[in-house]
Amino acid sequence: MTLTSVVIIGAGQAGFQVAASLRQGGFAGKISLVGDEPGLPYQRPPLSKAYLLGKIKAENLLFRPAAFFDEQQIDLIHDKAVLIDRQNQRVVLESEKALEYDHLVLATGAHNRALSIPGEHLEGVFGIKTLADADALAPRAKAARNVVVIGCGFIGLEFAAVAAAQEASVQVIDRGERLMARAISPQMSELFLKAHESWGVKFHFSQAVDQIIGENGKVTGVEKADGEVLPADLVVYGIGVIPNINLATEAGLEIENGIKVDAHLLTNDPHISAIGDVACFPCIHNQGEHTRIESVPNAMDQARSVSARLLGKAAPFISTPWFWTDQGNLKLQIVGLSTGYDSTVTLGSMETDQFSVLCFRRDQLVAVESCNRPGDHLAGKKLLSRPPELTPREARKPDFDLKAWEVAHRS
């Protein structure tokens, strides 16, 4: 059947990219891109870093200018999808308008996990997810003297680095024992810990937060489970995200830690795909297990994969996952999934902040973490996109150079 109309719900990175890739690939039918935020679709990664520092203006966050949507006839609809009527292949919007589809792409993303503690709604407590969040936070971040960050994943630490650069006193609380524990090795955590401490950031590990304390509706401090109160005129939290599955659940689509899709990113309804942060797919880099990946590159690659399928070039989704975070002068790039690795080899030097950690599972390379060594990142990306051959024994040889090895072993 020829497709004549594609509806995409979610105008973030994944949703936008499907629309753009469909047009770029020659799709001539109707494209409706439904987003519930005002304005044009925009990039999120700078929101927790460069944008807060004023290094990037709002207009430079836009994926494309307004003219692009007109020229490419991508119908950008500012509305909220409230119902998927699978039987009649249509989506009902909050405005009660309905959009008919031949194919529906769910790119509904995720929302911030709430703190769920007393005081979480006090003025001066922020999560960072949308442009509106960042716009509300930016002036507060400039003026803040005592900042408490809850959660030391990417977002929390990116913000901690920004706040430290603005000469606030910054304290970070986390339930875990080390920085970015779910994403990186202990060695790399240690490098980032030392760097953050050198910028003046203080850490409280293995600590829960009991409540946020305020006066006259404004935050004044954060009380930890051990009773200590950290003074704060600004609290920023980043404790993970929850996939936006309500629409899919109500429509009876299969759910598994997100919207469950097959190797082609199709849901259990052949007319509906799901991509990006919300999609849980069989990941060959995670031993085929259903996996949900929260990252911009994953969103873009899945968008391109679905677009190619809709244009008649179906192939399973096999892209190698990768992630990045910029904190102060540190650029951390991770390629692969380090889940379940059993040995590591380190390259470079922690002291100079140019450091890579190769993670192996049963002698197979599964991930490369690199700080300020982008060449290692790209070499790792190439190595992981084909059957891994590098063994820890080889990587441990004196003067081993990952980039040179990749070049020498290119097939």
Place this chain on the structure above:
Amino acid sequence: MPTITFIEHNGTPHAVTAEVGQSIMQAALNAMVPGIQADCGGACSCATCHAFLEDNWMGAVPAAEGSELDMLEFANERKENSRLTCQLTIQDNMDGMVLRLPESQY
């Protein structure tokens, strides 16, 4: 506004009107030039906006350094005139600039 021409690997040219102050990568994306992926959106993190700057234009831009240089070392088909287009800001003096695109960004 300067006009910049991107030439795809298969020889197809794309003349793009670009705004001063934006990056060459953004100008290519706005005009849907095939072959510029820009996965990281211009954060110098992915090397998927690689292009070859025509030799006579090399003097019109600052030399590659830092992360760009390190990333380029590993870009596909790296040449002397390789650049990451996210790191080049469009100036008035770039009118007529020509960039050629690699066969693939991986």
